[in-house]
Amino acid sequence: MIGAEAIVKCLEKEKTEVVFGYSGVAIDPFWNKILDTDIKRVLIRTEQNAAHCANGYARISGKVGVCAVTSGPGATNLITGIATAYADSIPLVAITGQVNSDMIGSDVFQEADITGAVESFVKYSYLVRDVNDIPRVFKEAFYLAGTGRKGPVLIDIPFDVQNAQFEGKFCYPETISMRTYKPTVKGNMVQIKKVIKEVEKAKKPIICVGGGVHLSKATAEIRKFAELNSVPVVSTMMGIGVMPTEHPLYFGMVGNNGQSYANRAMNESDLLLMVGARVADRAVNRPDLITENKVMVHIDVDPAEIGKNVGPTIPLVGDIKHIFADFLAQDEHADDHSQWLEILNGYKKDAAVKAKPAKKGYVKPKDFIVKLSEIMDDDAIYVADVGQNQMWSCSYHIVKNGRFITSGGMGTMGYSIPAAMGAKLVDKKKQVVAVTGDGAFQMSMMELATMRQYGINVKIVVMKNGFLGMVREHQHYTYNDNYSMVELQGDPDLSLIAAAYGMDYAKVDGNSDIEAELKKFLKDDKSALMEVSVDPMELTREK
Amino acid sequence: MKRIYSVLVENRAGVLSKVSGLFSRRNFNIDSLVVGETADKSVSCMTIVSSGDERTIEQIEKQLNKKIDVIKVKTFKESLSINRELMLIKVKYNKENRRDIMENCEIMNAQIVDMSKNMMIIQICDTSERIELFIEMLRSVSIVEIARTGTVALTKCKEQ
Numbered sequence: 001m002i003g004a005e006a007i008v009k010c011l012e013k014e015k016t017e018v019v020f021g022y023s024g025v026a027i028d029p030f031w032n033k034i035l036d037t038d039i040k041r042v043l044i045r046t047e048q049n050a051a052h053c054a055n056g057y058a059r060i061s062g063k064v065g066v067c068a069v070t071s072g073p074g075a076t077n078l079i080t081g082i083a084t085a086y087a088d089s090i091p092l093v094a095i096t097g098q099v100n101s102d103m104i105g106s107d108v109f110q111e112a113d114i115t116g117a118v119e120s121f122v123k124y125s126y127l128v129r130d131v132n133d134i135p136r137v138f139k140e141a142f143y144l145a146g147t148g149r150k151g152p153v154l155i156d157i158p159f160d161v162q163n164a165q166f167e168g169k170f171c172y173p174e175t176i177s178m179r180t181y182k183p184t185v186k187g188n189m190v191q192i193k194k195v196i197k198e199v200e201k202a203k204k205p206i207i208c209v210g211g212g213v214h215l216s217k218a219t220a221e222i223r224k225f226a227e228l229n230s231v232p233v234v235s236t237m238m239g240i241g242v243m244p245t246e247h248p249l250y251f252g253m254v255g256n257n258g259q260s261y262a263n264r265a266m267n268e269s270d271l272l273l274m275v276g277a278r279v280a281d282r283a284v285n286r287p288d289l290i291t292e293n294k295v296m297v298h299i300d301v302d303p304a305e306i307g308k309n310v311g312p313t314i315p316l317v318g319d320i321k322h323i324f325a326d327f328l329a330q331d332e333h334a335d336d337h338s339q340w341l342e343i344l345n346g347y348k349k350d351a352a353v354k355a356k357p358a359k360k361g362y363v364k365p366k367d368f369i370v371k372l373s374e375i376m377d378d379d380a381i382y383v384a385d386v387g388q389n390q391m392w393s394c395s396y397h398i399v400k401n402g403r404f405i406t407s408g409g410m411g412t413m414g415y416s417i418p419a420a421m422g423a424k425l426v427d428k429k430k431q432v433v434a435v436t437g438d439g440a441f442q443m444s445m446m447e448l449a450t451m452r453q454y455g456i457n458v459k460i461v462v463m464k465n466g467f468l469g470m471v472r473e474h475q476h477y478t479y480n481d482n483y484s485m486v487e488l489q490g491d492p493d494l495s496l497i498a499a500a501y502g503m504d505y506a507k508v509d510g511n512s513d514i515e516a517e518l519k520k521f522l523k524d525d526k527s528a529l530m531e532v533s534v535d536p537m538e539l540t541r542e543k
Numbered sequence: 544m545k546r547i548y549s550v551l552v553e554n555r556a557g558v559l560s561k562v563s564g565l566f567s568r569r570n571f572n573i574d575s576l577v578v579g580e581t582a583d584k585s586v587s588c589m590t591i592v593s594s595g596d597e598r599t600i601e602q603i604e605k606q607l608n609k610k611i612d613v614i615k616v617k618t619f620k621e622s623l624s625i626n627r628e629l630m631l632i633k634v635k636y637n638k639e640n641r642r643d644i645m646e647n648c649e650i651m652n653a654q655i656v657d658m659s660k661n662m663m664i665i666q667i668c669d670t671s672e673r674i675e676l677f678i679e680m681l682r683s684v685s686i687v688e689i690a691r692t693g694t695v696a697l698t699k700c701k702e703q
Contacts, residue, residue, distance in 0.1 A: 115557070116557075116560070119560070119561060119564050120564065120568045123611070124611040127557075144611065149609075178611070179614055180553060180610075180611055180612060180613055180614050181611050302609070303605055303608070303609075304602065304605035304606050304608070304609050307598065307601060307602070307605075308602060308605075311598070
């Protein structure tokens, strides 16, 4: 057996179903040996998207996503995808080919120090020098990626190591023991009891959920806890979908792009349970103020997150699912907060603004996204890209029993199409809709070919306004409409793009019957492209 | 606030850059950093002296603990530790100041370890503070070169 076979065997042991990637000589031994297995291969069109595909796959499957690319430019192209996964704590194992061991450091063809380059974007990285280390390295890599604070792990394997003879029998370690890595799972009982006491005492408690809740698969526990004690819930962008949007206890997304009533609810609470959220700048404008006049409980699996941006009153480290299961076991009587909820419902009502009608010929993003949500399957997956479309999606998409995913931390444009492809491959029966803008679409439209090649049928919505809208909006406010580097002239005719890739196409503008068009767009499982004409001057927030 | 971190790490290639990279990436200061093997050959000990406010000090410890290659982090104030630094200092001397230099060496418990007709190398092993003082004392002489190791430290016996 050679190293490449050992790698493939490790992936089989980890029950990897699909590897996204790109070819190149330095990773070719691996792609050759994977032919002997049932593991699916998806050849994407640029390496960054291999990581995004694996990212979407990981978020929907709850497993570790795997991607593999070649050395040098292949590896460096992957970095944005790795950084995107790191910022959102998405578990990935990224395999990169490397030049021959004895050539490392001599700047030979397609050599890049990838372990050095990704150091600040990975949870850990390996450069495999001995073929016999492969089983241990893979076991550790999958374990590191998928436990504790999840994240990407990179394994760099030189060409000669992939081809070297494996000594002895291949034996994949059953268990793992790393003296340096022991993530906390169970929360401290004393702290848990303290929190329960605070919940009982609180008049105006609130839970703010972040992406950590999805990563810990703790949605059911949180909902149950909130319902039992009638505690309202708000979310960060990454926490959208933990509560169904129309749940009576859900009060929207916080932050400078969130709903005013969500921020108001958080500010006025007397007990804040921050769950699996970083308390980063986009969600909390002034972290130092958030703890004023309230007890703050910060629950996170990563002890370094606690106290990083805000000093909590009660820190609680551990896996959210376990902690909330303990809460439910400890919590003896249900609390009633109907008065507090009434206040919050009042805020919600006050905030409802009458939207201005769309300019003639254009579609109002809100109307469109609300309609889209209504017509989408209950358990559909909605993937939002980055830009104004992301803000509209966050504000107006109605999550029922599906999922909402987006690149939250890094804000990587072009994320939605590859991530939607990865999500679709988890369960081809599920409807997956990627909503993007004309800027982000042009960063990722090469993947339409991949969709066609593998029959990955994703529905793509392009909100077309001929601008990089989010930054245009910024320039509107900050530079008094002096636009620089935001006009997208020369956009392609999207109907021809769709035709070129054999996709169904529809255009929706101010004169269209949106509902009828959307019904047609979503009626089957074929891939389709919908162009939505949006007023270039449309804002994400109406004042 | 000054803090000393005694960090036990896996003795592997690349660990030093991972740890020092963490400091630059997170915008933490490094006053000094020393690495050496421990009694266990698979473990190295890094002694890092850093400074910052309370929040930063806590973050440094947490972020160090998060690194997969880090086995254990101990952090302590200077006052709770025995800490030493070694300095070699090359100075030019002449007939007039030779005695003075030797007297200073005696006071500060430093040794002359190499000499030529007009230059000498002095070795001193002491706390960073006293080493600074020694440099000050030699300012009047012309200093040619200085090499310092940075601080190594262990917590005092009494604490345990």
